[in-house]
Amino acid sequence: MNNENLGSLIKSLLKERSLSMRKLSMLTGIDTATISRIVNNKQMAKPSHLQQFANHLGVPMAVLLQAAGYDIEKVENNTMESDMYESIDTIHQVLVTSNFLGDTFKIEQVHQELVKYEQYALTEEGEKRIREEFEAKMEQVRGAGPFMNELKKMHQIYLDEHTSEEKRSILGSALLYFILSTDIIPDYVFPFGYLDDAIAVQIVADRVSKLENSSE
Template sequence: MSKDGTENFGTLIKSLLKKRSITMRKLSDLTGIDTATISRIANNRQQPRPYHLQQFAHHLGVPMAVLLQASGFDVEINENNPVDSDMYESIDTIHGVLISSNFLGDTFKIDQVHQELAKYEQYALTEEGEQRIREEFETKVEQVRGAGPFINELKKMHQIYLNEQTSQEIRSIIGSAILYFILSTDIIPDYVFPFGYLDDAIAVQIVAERVSKLKEKYMENGDNN
């Protein structure tokens, strides 16, 4: 993180607080971050951590991409509509930031996500697996505060999974993504926000593509499942 980036971040936070008519104490109440910590960050005496960025983004209504860029990371923001830019809309962008900032190093491989999903496919069709999906999904969504478009896609998958008309094959595939999201076996720890949900987002993308191809196959065979 560059010195200029840190200074830009502090200026941005002060500007957002003023624009939203929120005091540092109020932001502290909303985020659970100590007021003194917020003050140090806003006055460029402390670098923000990923958790701080997540909380600021959520409560100040600013995209993570904007905060990351202000923090000194090389993140490309949509010039036509920067306010609506969302890090979760570009997995490649997030992955690039992770690698360049040494959050992941060489430890993260997309193949690992494929392997974990494969483990959950059969479990999703068991009574225990279905019970966990029914009972624990909403709680996990609340924990992440609905962060990112991949959550909306997961909610759709959840409804499809619960639909009795859904084929076992599709339920198995969709269920694997839901269980990956629910269970604490993430390749990237969830607390490393927003990066902690990168693998969840990738898992959803993988599953969505598989289901799409499977539905195309069904249609070709005259099966509406």
């Protein structure tokens, strides 16, 4: 398990928040020497360590798990609920403050791509791609990312003949974003390669929720 990405990320977060390892130790209850070994890639961080770091550095647990090289879904299923979706703004903040991507990434870019796919999702070609290519893409990424279960649900609802056209259009935009790999953040930018997909899923989930509430 490669801890190098995690060490770089924690260093960036500590610098951004003007925290020392000693101060982080006081906040988390984790020995300073242990934190130092984790940050300098000499010790693997346990999920319990990452949970404390997430709590006190203001970063989604899923981001730290992925940076540490954990199978996110496996850890979530066994020990915890995902907090990837707690705040799009938090994810965006991590992307910028960690200096992995600079300030080039904008949430609005994901919104714009989703809008492009909404009408395509209702076309015969778009529906065919969703029906035929979704499972293959899921296999390709091997379940990486805590948003996978949400995507599977969206796929099922999209294919349901009773789902309204408006709802299918919204859901289809997220599915096509995922399938077609129109990534604002390239997948090779570890540990953030799938975060824009996760953000797209959250944006669509919020829109569907508002649509359902307005129709009640």
